[in-house]
Each structure stands twice: as C-alpha cells, then as structure tokens.
Amino acid sequence: MRKHCYALVPLLCAPAWAWAQQTPEPYSKVIPVPEQPPAVEMPSGAVMRYPPQPAAVDLFYVPNSRLSVKADINGDGVTDQGHIDDDGYGVRTLIPIGRGGMRIGGEYQAVKYVADGLSTDFKEYRLGGGWMSHGRLRGGPYVEYLNLDFGHGESSGGVGVHARGEYDATAWMEVYGQGGYLHTDHHGDAANGYEYLAGLSMTYNPWFGAFAEYRGSELKNNGDHTKFGDIRIGIKLLIGP
Numbered sequence: 339m340r341k342h343c344y345a346l347v348p349l350l351c352a353p354a355w356a357w358a359q360q361t362p363e364p365y366s367k368v369i370p371v372p373e374q375p376p377a378v379e380m381p382s383g384a385v386m387r388y389p390p391q392p393a394a395v396d397l398f399y400v401p402n403s404r405l406s407v408k409a410d411i412n413g414d415g416v417t418d419q420g421h422i423d424d425d426g427y428g429v430r431t432l433i434p435i436g437r438g439g440m441r442i443g444g445e446y447q448a449v450k451y452v453a454d455g456l457s458t459d460f461k462e463y464r465l466g467g468g469w470m471s472h473g474r475l476r477g478g479p480y481v482e483y484l485n486l487d488f489g490h491g492e493s494s495g496g497v498g499v500h501a502r503g504e505y506d507a508t509a510w511m512e513v514y515g516q517g518g519y520l521h522t523d524h525h526g527d528a529a530n531g532y533e534y535l536a537g538l539s540m541t542y543n544p545w546f547g548a549f550a551e552y553r554g555s556e557l558k559n560n561g562d563h564t565k566f567g568d569i570r571i572g573i574k575l576l577i578g579p
Contacts, residue, residue: 391470391504393433396549398572400426403449405460409562422451428570430464434578439478442467447568461487468502476504486522496522498533512539514551522557529559539574547574 406421426449434441445464450457466482480500487493500518507513516535521528537551548571555566 391432391434392544392576392578394431394547394577395575396430396432396572397575398428398430398549398570400428400447400449400568400570402567402569403451404565404567405449405451406565406567407563409564422453424449424451426450426460428462428572439469439471440467441470443480443482449568459487459489461489463487464498466498468500470502470504474506478502480516480518484520484522492524494522494524494529496520496529500533510541512541513537514539520555520557527559529557529562529564531555531557537570541574541576545576547576548572549574 402423403426404421404423406419408419410418426447428445428447430443430445432441432443443464443466445462447462449460451460463485464482466480468478468480470476470478478501480502482498482500483495484498485493485495498518498520500516502514502516504512504514514535514537516533518533520531520533523529533553533555535551535553537549539547539549541547550569550571553566553568553570557564
C-alpha cells in the first residue's frame with residue numbers, strides 16, 4: 339500500500355512543478371496576499387480620544403462658603419462690612435442634547451450661615467442651557483435662570499449669561515472655567531454683578547469621577563455690595579454618552 343502512495347507523489351506534484359516553471363515570479367506575487375480594507379477616515383484624533391461629554395450628576399460638599407457684605411445696614415449713611423464663613427452641600431446635572439453640542443443643566447445649593455446666634459438658610463436654584471463645541475479644547479455660551487433665596491421670605495430671581503471653556507489635559511483629567519454676568523431683581527430692586535468659576539475634574543472610569551472647583555459671585559445695588567465665594571468638592575456620576 340505504501341508503494342502505491344509513493345507512486346502517486348509525482349502525479350500530484352507534476353502539475354504544480356510545471357506551473358512554477360512557467361511563472362518565475364515569487365509565489366507571493368502570483369497569488370497576492372489579501373489586502374487590508376482601506377482605513378475608514380475618522381475625525382481628528384482629539385475627537386476620537388476625547389469624545390463628547392456624557393450626562394453627569396454631581397453631588398458636592400461646600401467645605402467653605404464665604405458671604406461678604408458691604409452695606410448701609412442701619413440707613414445712617416455709614417457703610418458696614420463683614421463676612422460669614424460656613425459650609426453646605428448641593429447637587430447639579432448636565433445633560434447633552436443630541437450630538438450637536440447643545441446641553442441643559444440644573445443646580446441646587448444650600449448653605450446655612452450662622453453668626454451671633456442668628457442663622458440664615460441661603461439657597462440657590464439654577465436652570466439653564468447652552469452650546470459647547472467639540473474636541474479636546476471646547477468653548478461656548480451658557481445662559482441660566484437663577485433664584486437666590488435668602489430665607490425669611492426674601493428672594494431674588496434673575497438671569498446669568500456666561501462663557502465657558504473646557505480643556506482635556508489628558509484622557510482622564512479636565513480643567514474648566516466660566517465667566518459671566520448676573521442680573522437679579524427683587525420687587526423692582528435690581529442688582530448686577532459678575533461671576534467666575536474655575537475647576538478640575540478627573541474621570542476614573544466610564545461611570546465615576548470627582549471634581550474640585552471655586553466659584554466667586556458678586557452683586558451690587560445702590561452702593562450695597564454682596565459677595566459669595568464657594569469652594570466645592572464632589573463626585574460625578576456619569577451616564578452615557
């Protein structure tokens with residue numbers, strides 16, 4: 339049986355030997371190696387490495403909130419000034435709308451200021467929306483409605499108009515800043531001022547991150563000057579994108 343198998347070897351190899359003699363080119367040229375499919379053209383590396391931000395819910399603690407006031411409290415023409423430091427907490431959310439860069443957000447913050455046996459529960463409510471460009475370095479406008487509740491039935495409603503910038507220093511660390519103008523009104527008694535914010539955010543995985551930031555606000559009205567300075571640290575719960 340083995341002899342018959344050996345006898346078949348020349349018959350099996352002869353056609354391949356004859357074909358090789360007629361085709362002197364290397365085997366790899368006669369039968370081309372399948373080519374890889376052409377690379378799909380993708381957006382810039384920044385867009386691929388730094389995708390649009392997911393929806394986020396931030397839970398934060400305010401270890402220090404400073405309320406500074408300069409005003410004629412007694413109506414005697416003498417300007418009094420002082421400040422109170424206390425702590426608080428808050429929650430906010432930021433939700434992208436589609437892939438065009440639109441986003442909406444909301445925020446709640448509460449601080450209880452206590453001084454000389456008196457206390458004031460100060461609460462902020464904010465709801466707004468804006469647009470943000472794409473890429474590693476992003477920027478855009480943000481407009482929000484705000485309500486400042488000073489307790490004891492005193493509150494002011496108004497609007498904030500801001501310009502915001504964000505920069506992905508690495509794939510997991512973002513620095514951001516915001517600056518804008520505030521206008522509030524309490525029964526025709528208007529106040530205007532400026533607000534700025536600077537922060538650092540870190541993302542540990544697709545669902546969780548942390549941040550630290552400082553926000554300063556000031557409002558002026560008929561010689562009265564009120565300032566807020568908040569240090570905020572918290573965690574980010576990420577959803578999406």
